[in-house]
Amino acid sequence: MSKKQSEERTEKNLENIGDALSSSEQFIEKNQKAIMYGLGAVILIVLAVLAYHNLYLKPKNENAQAAIYKGERYFQNRQDSLALFGDGNDYIGFEEIMNQYGGTKTADLARAYAGISYSRLGDNEKALDYLKKFKGGDKLVTPAISGAVGDVYMNLEQSEKAADTFIKAAKTADDNMLSPIYYKKAGFAYLHADKYDKATETFELLKKKYMNSPEGQEADKYIEQAKLSQK
Secondary structure: OOHHHHHHHHHHHHHHHHHHHHHHHHHHHHOHHHHHHHHHHHHHHHHHHHHHHHHHHHHHHHHHHHHHHHHHHHHHOOOHHHHHHOOOOOOOOHHHHHHHOOOOHHHHHHHHHHHHHHHHOOOHHHHHHHHHOOOOOOOOHHHHHHHHHHHHHHHOOOHHHHHHHHHHHHHHHOOOOHHHHHHHHHHHHHHHOOOHHHHHHHHHHHHHHOOOOHHHHOHHHHHHHHHHHHO
């Protein structure tokens, strides 16, 4: 390509870029109001979300935390009816906390407490409904609730489903204290379901991964029990 042709192509490219910039400027001038309204709408949405979290949701959760405090004490003392429905004095109960403070983490926690309380009162169907709706997210609480779901399945004589849920809890916890407990529960749930191979496999996994735990140190005994049950 000659020098003259190169210069002509460069000039043409510059003209094209200039035309493009000119078109963009014209577009912006023509649509300036729409663009500004669009940016304004995005800013309003962001501000609305921040306001919702800081001015509404955060204070609401703080109020919910104050409301649930006494219920946690009733729950720990196994006073489940009081924990669920309130004491008629200064505590409104887990059920009302869920209604009044829906959407907060505390309401979600109240749902978990309520599920366990209903289980202890013998209403396993309602307990299962509440526990399965728990959203969680906490590294310790979430597997504990999965474990509670497993306990409810055992109460309902759904042993294999309970075992699978305990396995899920053990894997979610991934913890030297909690996981061995759930693997042990899973092994015995499989035994109860006459799934002896799965029981043996679970106890062997318990021994391999958590040998230093109290449950792991007794794993050989559980393995032998599973093998004897199979005969």
